[in-house]
Amino acid sequence: MIEVHELTKRFGDNLAVDHLSFTVNPGIVTGFLGPNGAGKSTTMRLILGLDRPTSGYALVNGRSYVDSPAPIAELGALLDARNADKARSARAHLRALGATVGLGGGRVDELLEVVGLTDVAWQKAGSFSLGMGQRLGIAAALLGDPRVVMLDEPVNGLDPDGILWIRNLLKDLAAEGRTVLLSSHLMSEMELTAEHLLVIGRGRIMADMPMQQFIANATGNHVHVVTQDGTALRDLLAAPGVAVASDAPGVLDVEGLTAQEIGIRAAAAGVVLYELTPIEPSLEEAFMTMTRDAVEFHGSTTRHQPETTGAIGAADKDAA
Amino acid sequence: MSTDLQTPSAQATTAEAATAGGGTTAPHDGASRLTFWRVLCSEWIKLWSVRSTTTMLLVVVAVVIGFGALAAGVSTGEVTPADGGGGPGGPGGFAADPFSLVMMGSTFAVLLVGTLGALVGAREFTSGMIRTTVAAVPRRLAVLAAKAITLTVALVPAAVVGVLGAFAIGMAVLSGGGAATVTLGAAGWAIVGTIAYLLGVGLLGLALGFLFRSIAGSISTLIGGLLILPGIIGALLPESWSEILKYLPSNAAASFMSITPPADMLGVGAGVAVFVAWLVLALGAAGYVFRSRDV
Numbered sequence: 001m002i003e004v005h006e007l008t009k010r011f012g013d014n015l016a017v018d019h020l021s022f023t024v025n026p027g028i029v030t031g032f033l034g035p036n037g038a039g040k041s042t043t044m045r046l047i048l049g050l051d052r053p054t055s056g057y058a059l060v061n062g063r064s065y066v067d068s069p070a071p072i073a074e075l076g077a078l079l080d081a082r083n084a085d086k087a088r089s090a091r092a093h094l095r096a097l098g099a100t101v102g103l104g105g106g107r108v109d110e111l112l113e114v115v116g117l118t119d120v121a122w123q124k125a126g127s128f129s130l131g132m133g134q135r136l137g138i139a140a141a142l143l144g145d146p147r148v149v150m151l152d153e154p155v156n157g158l159d160p161d162g163i164l165w166i167r168n169l170l171k172d173l174a175a176e177g178r179t180v181l182l183s184s185h186l187m188s189e190m191e192l193t194a195e196h197l198l199v200i201g202r203g204r205i206m207a208d209m210p211m212q213q214f215i216a217n218a219t220g221n222h223v224h225v226v227t228q229d230g231t232a233l234r235d236l237l238a239a240p241g242v243a244v245a246s247d248a249p250g251v252l253d254v255e256g257l258t259a260q261e262i263g264i265r266a267a268a269a270g271v272v273l274y275e276l277t278p279i280e281p282s283l284e285e286a287f288m289t290m291t292r293d294a295v296e297f298h299g300s301t302t303r304h305q306p307e308t309t310g311a312i313g314a315a316d317k318d319a320a
Numbered sequence: 321m322s323t324d325l326q327t328p329s330a331q332a333t334t335a336e337a338a339t340a341g342g343g344t345t346a347p348h349d350g351a352s353r354l355t356f357w358r359v360l361c362s363e364w365i366k367l368w369s370v371r372s373t374t375t376m377l378l379v380v381v382a383v384v385i386g387f388g389a390l391a392a393g394v395s396t397g398e399v400t401p402a403d404g405g406g407g408p409g410g411p412g413g414f415a416a417d418p419f420s421l422v423m424m425g426s427t428f429a430v431l432l433v434g435t436l437g438a439l440v441g442a443r444e445f446t447s448g449m450i451r452t453t454v455a456a457v458p459r460r461l462a463v464l465a466a467k468a469i470t471l472t473v474a475l476v477p478a479a480v481v482g483v484l485g486a487f488a489i490g491m492a493v494l495s496g497g498g499a500a501t502v503t504l505g506a507a508g509w510a511i512v513g514t515i516a517y518l519l520g521v522g523l524l525g526l527a528l529g530f531l532f533r534s535i536a537g538s539i540s541t542l543i544g545g546l547l548i549l550p551g552i553i554g555a556l557l558p559e560s561w562s563e564i565l566k567y568l569p570s571n572a573a574a575s576f577m578s579i580t581p582p583a584d585m586l587g588v589g590a591g592v593a594v595f596v597a598w599l600v601l602a603l604g605a606a607g608y609v610f611r612s613r614d615v
Binding site: 045048067068069070072079082086087091095097103107138144145198 | 350351352353355358359360362363364366367369370372443444447448449450451452455456457459461541612614615
């Protein structure tokens with residue numbers, strides 16, 4: 001379990017993480033969503049003790065990660081697949097990591113097999129493609145058989161096979177009762193993998209709820225209809241609160257009525273339907289609806305400008 | 321076990337967790353506790369799994385012996401008995417006694433050893449590996465200490481073989497050329513001093529690597545500080561200030577790297593003390609900075 005309490009990190013004038021509080025529970029995959037610069041990676045670095053918090057604290061299995069008796073067996077993290085020495089072989093990289101908790105070559109070879117790097121175990125990490133580097137990073141995260149797994153953009157650079165593999169792997173890890181925190185900007189991937197969502201923007205929690213609830217909360221249920229007579233059906237459905245859009249003749253996208261209501265009205269009027277499909281909004285749509293109005297959310301584009309100049313001003317002061 | 325932690329009740333939970341001292345979570349099957357010995361093992365694996373370590377150490381040996389033999393050969397017949405003079409790296413420059421002559425190579429080896437130290441210190445910062453390291457070993461001073469110890473242990477054989485080899489071969493060349501030589505017994509402490517200087521410079525490089533977090537920055541600072549600064553200060557500052565020259569690391573070391581301390585340098589005891597002070601200062605600053613900065 002990961003518990004974050006009032007965690008705050010300030011870089012100069014920039015409040016990267018702003019009084020963040022949440023709990024990541026074991027047994028499910030928790031998705032960490034937010035635009036670039038929202039503070040996801042900084043939060044993960046604070047949990048690991050790589051960055052010192054300005055205030056607040058983070059606990060891993062009930063204690064600060066830096067006090068863990070066997071750190072990589074407590075929490076396995078993938079922050080950036082490039083965090084490895086390019087001149088060192090994949091196997092030696094994992095050997096050095098495993099040695100910190102007394103794990104030897106056997107366990108390392110096991111993990112190399114799991115991530116599919118056995119054939120390139122003796123190659124330098126610098127010669128790896130992005131996807132292979134990612135696999136090495138995942139092997140490093142899982143090496144200590146940790147109870148908590150925290151992965152920042154793990155599918156980056158992975159091929160479709162690799163993406164499917166990591167999706168199932170994370171679900172399996174959660175099913176074994178582990179705590180899994182996963183960040184990704186790929187909404188479709190997140191929707192398939194995570195059961196619970198943490199959405200942050202500008203360093204603050206925007207949503208902390210089950211995936212289903214997050215999607216259901218978002219408006220935008222609509223029905224995809226294909227009909228013989230698009231004009232007739234459009235007239236039939238016209239009412240206040242109902243929006244009908246059409247991309248092609250006979251193809252309608254109806255918002256504000258259920259599939260059942262549309263079917264009944266069409267049958268009554270004798271309009272032939274070829275397709276009648278209720279469309280649930282995707283996570284991406286739900287995310288966009290939720291964030292559309294939240295001006296604060298768009299940290300990296302609109303409101304970031306004055307802060308950037310502020311930071312430069314501060315740097316100038318430091319230099320002077 | 322962890323049900324009582326379902327709702328983090330702020331300070332109480334932290335305090336409990338802090339005082340529990342590791343009682344709640346046993347390490348997994350296979351994984352054992354993090355200990356300093358295991359950090360040493362990890363750093364040892366890291367040190368030898370990059371090719372540059374072996375290469376640099378072999379070059380150190382070759383350079384110390386090679387230059388010593390070369391210098392002995394070139395100057396055969398021209399040396400005067402050991403009665404003081406500039407040590408290697410000192411402002412005196414070229415050595416004038418047999419011991420300093422055959423240790424010519426150590427001046428060059430200083431560059432290599434310092435570079436190796438800077439590489440060990442800085443390369444993890446430039447590659448990002450340091451984040452993986454600190455995530456695995458959150459006790460950062462243990463990382464610095466383990467790097468310092470493994471580097472020293474790796475340097476010892478190279479420095480010993482290089483310095484003793486240079487002494488034996490150099491003296492043989494001198495003796496073959498009919499020039500004056502010194503015995504191992506007479507040069508004993510100077511040999512130990514030269515080996516210690518090489519180890520110390522490696523540690524200085526390591527400390528600078530942690531301070532600058534850049535390979536180029538730490539190497540140029542080390543070379544500047546050890547080899548260039550003494551000359552510049554000597555040339556630019558008024559004569560009355562030349563006293564401070566003695567306290568620069570390379571000049572302090574010159575006092576214990578020759579059979580008789582050079583006349584214008586510190587005595588052996590003071591030289592050792594000043595050099596050790598530089599080491600403590602550099603490693604202390606590296607530890608302080610490494611502990612307090614985000615990685």
